[in-house]
Amino acid sequence: MAYRLATMLPAISLSLAVAAPAVAKPFIYTNARFGTSVTFPRDIFIDRLPPPANGDGMTFTAADGASLAVYGSYNALEQTPAQLADFSSEGMNVTYRKVGKDWVVLSGHDGNSIFYQRLEFGRSGVIHAFLLKYPATAKAKYDPLIGRIADSLNGP
Numbered sequence: 337m338a339y340r341l342a343t344m345l346p347a348i349s350l351s352l353a354v355a356a357p358a359v360a361k362p363f364i365y366t367n368a369r370f371g372t373s374v375t376f377p378r379d380i381f382i383d384r385l386p387p388p389a390n391g392d393g394m395t396f397t398a399a400d401g402a403s404l405a406v407y408g409s410y411n412a413l414e415q416t417p418a419q420l421a422d423f424s425s426e427g428m429n430v431t432y433r434k435v436g437k438d439w440v441v442l443s444g445h446d447g448n449s450i451f452y453q454r455l456e457f458g459r460s461g462v463i464h465a466f467l468l469k470y471p472a473t474a475k476a477k478y479d480p481l482i483g484r485i486a487d488s489l490n491g492p
Contacts, residue, residue, distance in 0.1 A: 364488075367393055370408025372464040375488035377481065401449075402470035402478060408491060411461045420455060420463070441486070448472055454486050464491035 363378035369391045381396035381404050393407025415423060421433060421440045428451070432443040438457040443450070450472050455465040466489055470478040 365394060365406050367406065367408050370462050370464065370491060372406060372408035372491040374406045374466050374485060376404055376485050400471060400474050402474060405467045407465055409463050409465070411457065411463050417457065424453060424455065450475060452482050454489055456489055456491065458491045462491065464489060
């Protein structure tokens with residue numbers, strides 16, 4: 337019995353290694369201008385759009401049409417979180433809205449896409465944010481990523 341188990345172990349180990357999904361190393365993007373950072377799976381958001389001239393952020397795209405924009409901005413209008421939520425949701429079909437002491441979360445539909453936006457108030461009048469948009473048909477793929485991406489949003 338021990339001999340048979342010993343000869344089967346390499347085959348069992350190989351089948352487990354093949355069956356286990358590969359876990360990609362997370363990618364951390366940090367904006368040099370505002371210090372806004374977010375962690376996301378680089379194996380999904382594989383391309384980068386050209387950065388805006390003002391250097392406020394970066395947009396990453398996925399093969400299925402999803403996009404992740406990470407950016408910072410000055411709170412030039414000195415908006416409260418509630419005012420920022422109102423401003424950010426103009427023209428959007430918001431189905432979820434949550435406003436905290438120093439943060440805002442908005443989610444909903446934009447045509448055939450689902451969006452999730454998180455904005456956090458940082459030091460020196462800076463707002464750190466990301467906007468995730470993905471096809472409604474890919475909801476099962478992206479919904480599990482939202483919490484991890486949102487929890488990683490950071491900035492001074």
